[in-house]
Amino acid sequence: MKVLMLNGSANPDGSTMAGLREMAGVFEAEGVGSEIVQIGGKPIADCIACGRCAELSRCVFSEDRVNEFAEKAKEADGFVFGTPVYYAHPSGRIQSFLDRVFFSQMHAMGASPFRHKPCAAIVVARRAGTSASFDVMNKYAGITEMVTVGSTYWNEFHALTKEDVPGDPEGTQTLRNLARNMVYLMKCLEAGRLAGIEPPRPEKDHMTNFVRKN
Template identity: 35%
Template sequence: MKVVAINGSPHKDGNTAQSLQIVGEKLKSNGIDFEVIHIGHKAIHGCIACGQCRVKRDGTCGIKNDVLNGHIPALRQAEGIILASPVYFSGIAGSMKSFLDRLFYVSLSNGNFFRHKVGAALVAVRRTGGSHTLDGLNHYLTYCEMQLATSNYWSVVHGLTPGEARYDGEGVNTLEVLGDNMAWQLKMREATRSTLPEPQVVQKVATHFVRQDLK
């Protein structure tokens, strides 16, 4: 079993990365393979609503000239996904959001390949905006029917300069519990793999609120 984490911070060894290391150490101690892909320092285009992922259904995004498509196979094969972002203006870092918008659109357009995998999110923040950013990351996981791994508090860790997050005692404890809980859920998923529903068992119904008859 393997968990792939996405580091959405521009700093490869900053507090977001170190927070992921804390979770990863717990996962590895529970026999779970762990890998981090660092995308926060890349120039990543946002979704342009071209619809090519839905038309071609080849598991790729229609925007070919950046980093997303190179990472999709590893993320698709993983049993667990962790989304990790710093907080910029009380929200998800821009490159991370662009990456996730397109990644999860590709998943939904290709049989929802994240469905019933185990997902978790964590946030590194200097002072405030952590809960709002964590909520935004969790939207991706819950929308795609993933099994959400949680902890004994919100998985938000505080620090400014690289390494300070490790001095946030409660934050570190929260991340360690998250790692243990995620490992347990992955093992439960593996033990019941034969009962996992097939992708797209239920066809999604999509509507909007514009009514032509009210003009």
């Protein structure tokens, strides 16, 4: 059992990373593997809607870790997406990164690497914008039939730098409870699979745009 985590900050060792590490500690204690992928500080291209992912089953851009992350996702049993708050939204880089991961996988051949897997977003800010950022992050899970995991508070904590993180004990407690809930859900899903419970087949007959010609 393995959780794939993403640090959506350009800072590989900042507050977001401290939050992800808090959760990784719980996963380790519970005997669940985890890996933290760093989004890094280099430019991340946005989706250009070229549609090539439908032919290639991957994003046409290969200068960053988007395709690598999508490959790793196939083997993962759960996901944590961590982001700092920038002007009351998630970092631009994590949005560009996840837009391309999810759009390319939506158009790729084969089974979705995300469907019915637990997913949690965690957000960190000095002061404000956490709820709005959390809402944006959860949208990726909602449109891909993932299981959004909750905690004892919304998945947010407060810090300007990583040194501040221990100063928000309710925030770190929320992260640890979130990690435990993820482990519990992953075990439940595994038990269901072993008991022969089949996932439902989704209806996909309709894709109705709001603006119609007739």
